[in-house]
Amino acid sequence: MAKQRTYSQYAQEAAVLMGEQIKLGRKQRQWSEKNLADRAGISRTTLQKIENGEMSCAIGSVFEVATLVGVKLFEPDNLPLSKHIEHTRDKVALLPQRIKAKKKAVRDDF
Amino acid sequence: MAKQRTYSQYAQEAAVLMGEQIKLGRKQRQWSEKNLADRAGISRTTLQKIENGEMSCAIGSVFEVATLVGVKLFEPDNLPLSKHIEHTRDKVALLPQRIKAKKKAVRDDF
DNA sequence: GTAAAAAGACTGTTTAAATGGACATTAGAG
DNA sequence: CTCTAATGTCCATTTAAACAGTCTTTTTAC
Numbered sequence: 450m451a452k453q454r455t456y457s458q459y460a461q462e463a464a465v466l467m468g469e470q471i472k473l474g475r476k477q478r479q480w481s482e483k484n485l486a487d488r489a490g491i492s493r494t495t496l497q498k499i500e501n502g503e504m505s506c507a508i509g510s511v512f513e514v515a516t517l518v519g520v521k522l523f524e525p526d527n528l529p530l531s532k533h534i535e536h537t538r539d540k541v542a543l544l545p546q547r548i549k550a551k552k553k554a555v556r557d558d559f
Numbered sequence: 560m561a562k563q564r565t566y567s568q569y570a571q572e573a574a575v576l577m578g579e580q581i582k583l584g585r586k587q588r589q590w591s592e593k594n595l596a597d598r599a600g601i602s603r604t605t606l607q608k609i610e611n612g613e614m615s616c617a618i619g620s621v622f623e624v625a626t627l628v629g630v631k632l633f634e635p636d637n638l639p640l641s642k643h644i645e646h647t648r649d650k651v652a653l654l655p656q657r658i659k660a661k662k663k664a665v666r667d668d669f
Numbered sequence: 670g671t672a673a674a675a676a677g678a679c680t681g682t683t684t685a686a687a688t689g690g691a692c693a694t695t696a697g698a699g
Numbered sequence: 700c701t702c703t704a705a706t707g708t709c710c711a712t713t714t715a716a717a718c719a720g721t722c723t724t725t726t727t728a729c
Contacts, residue, residue, distance in 0.1 A: 454600055460622035462640035463632040467618075469647040470633075476654040481705060484658075490564055492688050497707080504619025505686065507716085508577075511618050512570035522573040523580075530572035537579040544586040547675045548594075549727045591675060602718050607677080615716065617686085657705045659697045 456504055465502035467511060467520070472500045474518025489514045566614055575612035577621060577630070582610045584628025599624045 475485050486496040491510050499506050499514060515522060523533060585595050596606040601620050609616050609624060625632060633643060 454619075456619055456623050457626050459632070459640065460619065460626045462644060463622050463626075464618060466633050466640050466644045466647065469644055469651060473647055473651050473654075476651065476658060479658050481658045481660065483705080493706090494689085494708095495687060498686090504622070505617050507615050507686080508574060508618045508621050509564075509566055509570065509614025510687090512573050512614070513566050516567050516570045516573075522569070523576050530569065530576050534572060534576045534579055537576065537583055541579060541583050541586065544583075545727075547726050548586060548589050548591045549674065550591065552673090552728065593675080603676090604679095604719085605717060608716090617716080620717090655697075657696050659704065662698065662703090 461502070461504070464504055467515065468500045468502035470520045471511075471514050471518055474515075474520055475500075478518060480518075485514060485517060488517050571612070571614070574614055577625065578610045578612035580630045581621075581624050581628055584625075584630055585610075588628060590628075595624060595627060598627055 475482075480488075482493050482496055482500075486493045489496070489510065491514070495506060495510060496514060499511050512522060523530060585592075590598075592603050592606055592610075596603045599606070599620065601624070605616060605620060606624060609621050622632060633640060
């Protein structure tokens with residue numbers, strides 16, 4: 450039996466929600482599974498896994514089908530994603546490039 | 560040379576933004592790459608790909624590291640994800656189970 | 670200034686995802 | 700009611716991701 454890894458509940462729910470929103474968007478557009486899979490350049494089996502919230506699919510495939518059916522990704526306001534990227538990169542730039550763990554105090558009282 | 564598929568710009572920007580937000584959250588927590596990778600149960604190479612916005616990683620890995628560093632997924636309001644799933648499933652339930660394409664009008668005027 | 674660890678980049682092997690196809694059931698258009 | 704295609708489910712093969720490890724550079728703590 451293949452080893453199965455565990456995920457946190459939050460991560461699992463996010464994948465399930467993503468899948469449900471993709472299924473909703475596809476049905477609202479009246480596209481069949483084959484139709485959407487062909488548009489996204491993936492197989493129908495892969496799309497089924499995505500819509501069922503499986504964790505194993507490539508994020509590129511997931512985001513592509515989400516984009517095609519109009520699921521919004523990371524747009525709490527109406528700024529385009531490129532602006533969000535800019536903002537986040539600015540914040541990252543303010544932090545050290547490497548996270549060096551502080552050395553433990555050496556106890557060599559002998 | 561490996562065949563490379565194309566993605567829409569929106570999907571690509573979403574993956575880049577996700578990666579940047581994960582990097583920001585990791586640095587804000589002062590975790591090294593190895594530290595976060597270990598916590599998420601993935602390799603350091605995989606985490607590097609995720610933070611660089613590559614499209615090939617499993618969505619489970621991406622969502623897991625995002626969860627660990629506090630990146631919010633699909634929470635425009637403060638409802639828990641389970642509520643969003645419920646709402647979305649209710650909407651899906653109102654639509655037909657299968658999307659049957661309408662038959663093209665048959666022209667048999669001979 | 671020094672030492673060590675973090676990060677960047679790469680590689681060969683192992684593991685698993687993606688695929689195309691098959692088959693059965695049944696939902697939905699007409 | 701009938702017919703067809705959509706969906707569910709499964710499988711063997713192909714393709715690629717994940718991994719552990721290595722090496723180099725340079726950043727950071729002291």
